[in-house]
Amino acid sequence: MTMLSKATYGFHSLEKIAEGETIIHRLNPLTKTITTFLYVVLVVSFDRYSISGLLPFLFYPVVFMSLGEIPLKPLLSRLAIALPFCIFAGAANVIFDQETMLTLLGVPISYGLVSLVSITLKAGLTVIAVLILIATTKMPAISRQLIRLKVPTIFVLLISMIYRYISVALEETINMYMAYSLRSPRSKGIKIKDMGSFVGQLLLRSFDRGERVYFAMKCRGFSGDYKYVPTPEPPALEWLYMISFTALAVILRLVNIPDLISSII
């Protein structure tokens, strides 16, 4: 129950943030998607004992989150979802890889510990990158770009319609869940013997709703196509942004800035 309402809340609050009008919001969605993907790939491409090389990549979330006016709170809840399994994989390294890598102020630090920190850092950075993308981009804009990239219409239609109907499905589920728990006091969740009819009923309702939605769409001239107002091509400035972002990110990937700083000192 809490999970359902949390999801509804998170969904709406993200949509609200995406309505913003900052410099980051105005960037072309395609440009943003490409740069985000590049960023994720570069972060993940570090080997598992890197920490210092990853640190300069923190500039991206810091700069973009402040420029895009993205609050910190949704970030923390997203991290809570993504981190557990990463920490599990990293913690295994702490147990299985106890060879000392370096000694810091007399305290030996093992390879495993270093890789745990590295995995956690990577998980954090990649999650933030996707959050920045989605908190500054509206869903319809993404769908339009997908169509332009020649992704099959049926797939784009599916993504944008599922997105539209998630809040409806969540609301309906919450209502039924509420009704169920009012009639079954002191039960945590739904009893397994009731799941069949509970979920089955919900599914049948969604099928019926899907049919009604179809008729409504048909009335408005739906023929299986995705109709949209064409958006202009990305202007020259966007290309410049994309090239400089790529160049900067690749340089940061290849040159270890913290080591460079300390060698200068």
Add this chain to the structure above:
Amino acid sequence: MHMADALLSPPVGLAIAVVTIGAIAYSVNKIKKDESFDEKKIPIMAVSGAFIFAAQMINFTIPGTGSSGHIGGGILLAALLGPFPALLTMAAVLIIQCLFFADGGLLALGANIFNMGVIVSFISYPLIFKPIASKGLSPKRITLATIAAVVTGLQLGAFSVVLETMASDITELPFHVFLLLMQPIHLAIGLTEGVVTAAVLCFIYSMRPEIMEGALTNKSIESKSLKKVIIALVIFTILLAAGFSLFASSFPDGLEWAIGNITGGSEIEKSGTVYNISEKIQEMFAFMPDYSLKTNPEQGTSLAGIIGGTLTLMLAGITGVVINVMKKKKVAKR
């Protein structure tokens, strides 16, 4: 079961993404060719996708254990919509989960759609669910088929997660320990999930039998052509993974070499031709070797690295503060 980006290396993530895109393209093609498919099904697929999303959050209590579980929904969708529409729907749901709920990463999308969608639609539905269920629908058969299909789907999915993580060389966990951790947990999950999914399907069969009958009689998949597709998929995956990993292990070297040339670094002198060749050969046989080498440059410069790292962090923090202060000034001026 959703994998995060930090658990995959770029070559592994990209290789599986290419396979997944192929499977999705294949499904779109199949749907387009299917004469019984009309645009009416699109809203139904979409609304059921949204529903699966919500249904994954309904916790049910598992009797006797005090713990709770939830359904995954792959087989449910496949049994009601047919395998190919189910794959598209599942993929769309996973994309939305990745973007809006941080469930699984962007680079990991391909792997997640593969583990939870492609495996269900291309293996456990046609090879297990369909043969059992199509011999005549009855609650008993539906239950048997569903449980068997859900358990295999989850076992294969969990196995695939293990393979992908190991190939990415993220964890020191020995292969067999990792397997022993993942498979039994997912067997338990699969059994409960299977029982619940079966109950849902039986309920729907008793209320509206035509939905499942329609999906089953769909002739768009024949086992003969499917076998070819699966074999092709497997070969393609192996080839791609090998290709990408070779590329990955030679790529950094190439870049280092280029940088060494530019800056005149001593990097090249260390690696003579013989050393280089033997390394190349070694790399050809080991799967993604470059990632676990413990000869890390950070080792020597540990303390220096920490000082530099702290400075970098401070710089990043200052940048954030400066941008925020400037923004506030701008707002105040207005």
